[in-house]
Amino acid sequence: MTSMQTSKPTLNPALRPFWTTRARNKVLYGGRSSSKSWDAAGFAIFLADHYPLRFLCTRQIQNKIEESVYALLKIQINRFGLRHRFRILDNKIINRHTGAEFIFYGLWRHIEEIKSLESVDVLWNEEAHAITEAQWEILEPTIRKEGSECWFIFNPRLVTDYVWRNFVIDPPPNTLVRKINYEENPFLSSTMKDVINAAKTRDPETFEHVYLGVPRTDDDNAVIKLSWVEAAIDAHKKLGFEPSGRKRLGFDVADSGADKCANVYRYGSIVYWADEWKAKEDELMKSCNRTYNAALERGAEIVYDSIGVGAGSGSKFEEINADRKAADPWRSTAVQYTKFNAGEGVHEPDEVYQPGILNKDFFANLKAQTWWLVAERFRNTYNAVKNGEKFDVDQMISIDSDCPLLEKLKYELSTPHRDFDKNGRVMVESKKDLAKRDVPSPNIADAFIMSFAPTDTSVDVWRILGSQ
Structure with missing residues (x-):
């Protein structure tokens, strides 16, 4: 026995x-x-x-x-x-x-x-x-x-x-x-x-x-719920709308350790493409060239992360545009670019966000404002797909099912938690706080968010060069 x-x-x-x-x-x-x-x-x-x-x-x-x-x-x-x-x-x-x-x-x-x-x-x-x-x-x-x-x-x-x-x-x-x-x-x-x-x-x-051990789809603390992102996959096909508007390429620049660079391309309300790669700090020009070529291929403008090592990206893009112009004075194309500083003050601070609440009183910074605006697009899309509600195309968002790195993108978008500053304004969980949860930097999601940032694109660089 x-x-x-x-x-x-x-x-x-x-x-x-x-x-x-x-x-x-x-x-x-x-x-x-x-x-x-x-x-x-x-x-x-x-x-x-x-x-x-x-x-x-x-x-x-x-x-x-x-x-x-x-x-x-x-x-x-x-x-x-x-x-x-x-x-x-x-x-x-x-x-x-x-x-x-x-x-x-x-x-x-x-x-x-x-x-x-x-x-x-x-x-x-x-x-x-x-x-x-x-x-x-x-x-x-x-x-x-x-x-x-x-x-x-x-x-x-x-x-x-x-x-x-x-x-x-x-x-x-x-x-x-x-x-x-x-x-x-x-x-x-x-x-x-x-x-x-x-x-x-x-x-x-x-x-x-x-x-019954069924995991929940949504984290109640997340800024963007996974169920919203899931509903947005091929939403343009489900709801029957075409891409129209700006073509933008978000560029998240790696700044340390295991961090990676990332690109996300969107045409109007539809995201079609994503890329991610490992780059050293001394390889900024190489990463900028990679991003520039991706934008040029798609006829897109670039919105880049201007914090840390990314601060020099604007001068690199200017240099690339100038080199192309010098090589061919009759060249008719140049890539536009603008910076995105997540910690910067909100866009249009004195505009009303909700009845009785101004942008500057609701959002702690530009990062929070951009994440919230993208979250609203995702929520609207969920309600349109699941409940048949009606929204303008520019109030919704779609991710093409052929978009590279789709599963990783879905996970990263639905991971950051909402937070609040000492004055009660909304914030998005910082990379430092994500690291405390052992969550890697959401590089692709950050590039995604940047591509929808409510910022004014810089002056048309081609016109500047053409006037010289």
Whole structure:
């Protein structure tokens, strides 16, 4: 008889194939009351009682040991009658006979310490929905022992979450994904069944999210909701409007580290093209040439980020125009360009934004104003596509489904949160604050926003050169 064979029910039989199948990544997700963490703890105790394994148990925030799976493991040890085989210490649990141990870390404060850990057999990520891309870049190579496994246990939160996108929607090789909900939990009490049934009747949408593990599409804190962006894909085809108006190319200039340059091209209300590339600070001319050629090819004007390293872009574009003019005095084309300074004061500050509220009283800066105006276009488009409401074309927005980097663009547009300054005016989450959430700089989204900026294009450079 093994130590798991007791007179009490132990693990969920429905999950036995999941636990006994070897895989580098094991992803177990679903709604509340589905026995996910309970079962993971039970199987971990079984393994620890038979093999000399080292378990690294993590969660995003862990201010004290009781916030980890430590308490759950203790409960399972007692349920299986194994208290005499384990030493339960203040900060770890050790099997007296196999030497297996459980150690506990909070990722947010201790991710750098985890890099130095050795000989981890199982990484158990509890509440794994919160893991960021930057954290995973540290965790994955840390779990390097032959045959080691990474467990992801979580209730889905948002479709934009890193773990959802990269381990459920598009999992890497050798990944086992299993969804489980309360219907498969043989240990669910009748009291909890009544609670769940009441929730289903009271609020079906919340019930699906909480108890059926359906991730939410929209982050309520986001300036632009993902559902709005989704509705705008090919909206010009759905609603039957053609491109008309200005052709603009937004240019986000990389200024540090892992940051990248980006271009987004729009013709009127329709976005057709995006590009992103890595460039060093001393390669500004190279990036400006790339942007210039993209604008020239499309007959577009350029709106460029004038903060930081991008401040010199205007002089580079002027230089390129001058060189082209010198090479061919009869050349009839030159690319127009204008700067975009996100921290600058709002456009038309004394104009009314809402009844009784001026632009300067509602928006903290030009960045906030531009994001809000684009968000309004997206919301209008959503209401036109989903609800049949009517709007002028210049009050809507469409993204062609053939636009490169579309999935990344959708994610970046719906990621920044709204914020407020000390005077109550709206702001958009800064790159510094995004970094605190381990969210990379939304380069393509910034270029997208710039292409719709309410700024006055600079004087026609060709006319200036032509008059010389």
